Amino acid sequence: MMAIAFLLQTLRIAVPYLLAAAGGVLSERVGVIALGLEGLMLSGAFGAALGAYYGDSAWAGLAGALAAGAVMTTILAVATLRFRANQVVVGVAINLIVVAGTRYFLRLIFDSSSNSPRVAGFGGEGVGNAMLASFTNPVVWIGLVTLPALGWVLYRTPFGLRVRAIGEKPEAAVSLGVNVMRLRVLGLYIAGAMASLGGAYLALDQHQFTDGMTAGRGFIALAAVIFGRWQPARVAVACLLFAAAETLQIQLQGAQLVPSQFVEMIPYVLTIIALAGLVGRSTAPAALGKTE
Amino acid sequence: MSGPSASGAAGSASLSATTLRALEAVLPPVVALCIAAVIGDLLILSFGESPAAVYALLIKGTWGNPYGIGQVLYKTTTLTCTGLAFALAGRAGLFNVGAEGQLAAGGFGAALLGLALPSGLPGLLAVPLCVMAAMLTGAGVGAVPGVLRARFGASEVIVTIMLNFIVLALLNWVVSTHLHLPETLRTPDIHAGTLPRLADWFAVFSGSAANAVLLLALAAAAASWWLLFRTRSGYELRAVGLQPDAAEYGGVHVPRVMWTSMALSGALAGLGGVNFVLGYKGYYEDGFAGGAGFLGIAVALVGRNHPFGIVLSALLFATLSQGGLAVNAIVPKQLTDILTAVVILSVATAVPEVQRQLRAAAASTMAALTRAQQTSGGRAS
């Protein structure tokens, strides 16, 4: 029973990572560094809270999240693809805009400096049923299915083949008449949608938006993308791994075996190790970052 | 080819090239600030206030009174350091997104030494030691991504971001388990190595956090300028950033330049940590960095990676930050945070666009000049 509870909690914790990491994989595969995942997630969370508040339903929340993600993606796409601004800087800027923007609108709309009022979620009250109740949450299913679906798309469909080509050698795709720009834009919007859904899950699960509620999850998702070498199957495993470590840490909180700060560090340390090639080389798609 | 037409054409070429460079440097920040101003106006209006009133309050709260000026100077100090950090690595072609962690680590290093040193130690000895401790700690944290990049080609963007989390978590653990005063996340007051406040010299600044580290930051800016543009190391560093293959061909040891510039970058960020720890509060407190590391990126961008531009840019962003507090009564202080991010985005977008437009204009000018030269000077080539 303990094991099942552990597994279920891991899955629940993994959902935002799985969603945001799927966005990260797609974004980087079309050549755009996914530094703005944190900001996209947070904007999705805020959008979800707004949507659920005004639309009085969790589904309206999802719509709000997607809208917010689309707005931020538009900024990202215009800056990096049309104006060819440096992707790292744009990513940092997006994160800052969202943090400041959500606080600003939190005050403007809800007159609070810390959180929104309580909003609708996808249910799942009650301690006993909390675990199983998760599975009535459609976002959980979307989360579990997203990376496998992305894997299928990438390796089986024409769209996926072209994305893989663009990520490695865009000139080849251009010389064959593939519309690289259109694919990049499409890829970015889908990626943004996934990341914002990851944030939406958080907000709807907690029934409110809290300032800074993503708490670095976007960066953990990015770490999973790199640790998983941009391959959806491996990235999914990485997400589950990080989520499991987090679950372990929560369950062992009393026992104080390992300080929480060290568990926090695990995804980041693993990513650095992967980048240094100590556990097999993590080489990014060759054309990553080169929209300048 | 001789005569007035040739030298005239050559002179025009020189003039246009210099103008080009100046424009490429100055135009993007100007454009960015205009865009930010427009967006700022829109946001203020959305809150139902008048932009004029808000800007007036902002100026009053910052440059309009000694306390405000002091606060602006205090924030300028940290931002100058983190801006220099990003710029130095940037000039070598590297992205140091880890100033936040390096800043905190530097502050911690200074605090640790300051706590360890005997309290009677004269400031003349203690201060340089503690400052060095800060810079060495920052350098250590900065060197890690540098070495990984130089040796393994690991993206320093990702490593510095990851390291930020690691360093901050580590520091949090160290302080919360070993060094903290009860009920807080701060260390005890440091015995030796603290620096005087500006208020200690000029009573008019009383109450503000501005302190002598400002002078250190300005000195660091001057030293960075001298290093970058007047020394051989700077020549080689900039060459690595502009054209690493040519630098290698020119005998430069590119991997070494990479990790040393990252270490130096970390050291500058570490120096920024001294502002809070030695200059303001006299102790280390978890989370004191408060985003100054990331803001350094904005400062460096607007300052166009040039030490003097960075000082001016730091003044700007410090004003915005302090101004946010001042206007908080009528408009959320996040307004200025949003504007800061908009400025970053605008500069990042404006730089390549301005460059493209200016270069296109220059190319057609040069083409026209060359045609003029040919027809007036001699046979066509």
Add this chain to the structure above:
Amino acid sequence: MNAVLSTDAPAGPLAIDIESVVKTFGGVVANRDASLQVPHGEIHALVGENGAGKSTLMRVLAGMYAPDAGRVRVNGQDVTGWKTTEAIAAGVGMVHQHFMLVPTLTVAENVVLGIEPRAGWQVDLPRAVREVEALCRKCGLHVDPEALVADLSVGEAQRVEILKALYRGARVLILDEPTAVLSPPEVQELWTVLRALRDDGGTVVLITHKLDEVIAVSDTITVMRAGATVSRFATAGTTPRDIARAMVGRDVNLHLDALGAVDAAALSTTSAAPTAGAPRRDARLVVHNLHLRSDRGTPAVSDLSFEVAGGEILGVAGVEGNGQTELLEAIAGLRPLQQGRIELDARLLSGLSVRQRADAGLSHIPEDRHRRGLVLDYSIADNLILGQQHRFTTRAGLDQAHIQRHAAEQVARFDIRPPLPALPARALSGGNQQKIVIAREMGRDFGVLLAAQPTRGVDVGAIEFIHAQLRAARDAGKAILLISADLSEVLALADRVAVMYRGRFVTVLPRQACSAELLGPYMTGAAA
């Protein structure tokens, strides 16, 4: 100027009819009056020196660029300014010099990219593989459809490029210097494929500067020079000398000597084997048993040995990609050696850094001035001290006064224009940029000079200046190793000529014994 020399205008509808195309990039005129007429069922060679505008013109045809003026017709239809997608759909395919293949995908995936066969929502990979296999059989090409492109040899990769075009139904196939990277048997295989395509009614345009190939496989030749078409003849009855004369144009007399004068006596006594024997006493650069690996891990230079004496220019002819780049990088200290020994003035170079070699008297004019030779955003003055910056440093930092003095001297001495040392190098023309490199490398004390493609992309006036500098250095007792893909340049400057093919010197001959006809087979590996 569209002089038709030896044949009448072709009869029947033309597959390709290009008329007076003009194309400019920035300030550079790549095509100023370029024309081409090719009927169906022909292999047509488009010939010219580097920079003649052949690639540009073909890219206009293939839809990569829109011409500034002129008209392009394919199969009678006006298609001026069309895009690559339209060109591909109309059956015009181009095989580029630098392959456009995705290394992480398989051959079949690369071939079908963009027009993938579908099975529902998915890519029908098995069908793609079958179709590629069928295409291979039909055309006589051999490549494994399921191999990863990253694992292919260069010759195999080129086959994939051809397959890409043929898979899309190309009836007009344009190949840009295809044999630059092929071995002799692969070249023969390519000719078989091209002839099959021609016999099937297709049209082939072959961009090349290899005259022996032109004679071997083409039906008609168009010659371009300085951006314009200058001649057109039937291949039958044409000699390499005729073609060369048309290619080179105004320096006819000079180059005819260089290309045509053959010392018959020397011919009969000179063996094709590289000169062996004891190292010359006055050898300043000695390379012995050199083995080098390319970036891809394949052997680039195999067991190479030679010396260059003081007061001599050893010219290394050969098509690019035969190890020349790696050789110079190894001597300069930019690349490690697997095996062998390099000595400069009797001093062993291994273990010495780039700077130490420069201090020992080595100068290097790199083949790519934009990548290696200059920091374009640095001023002329700053570029003039690149590699020597330690000599312009005092304890207080860079000695600006010294740097400016040095710059003023060099700018005057080497006639760099505009003569403004503060100007960024980016603002200068290609020829003047190259002069910066020349001034820096030859304007200081050196013993041995490595010169790679010293006049590439340089205007005619600057070429003569640079050649004069090289001769003057040689006369002053320096040893010069000249590497150039431009055979006429090698023949104009060298005292001894080596031909580099697949990492070896396949022959080393005194200059008087050389001619384009003699060296050609060595350059293409035809002579063993």
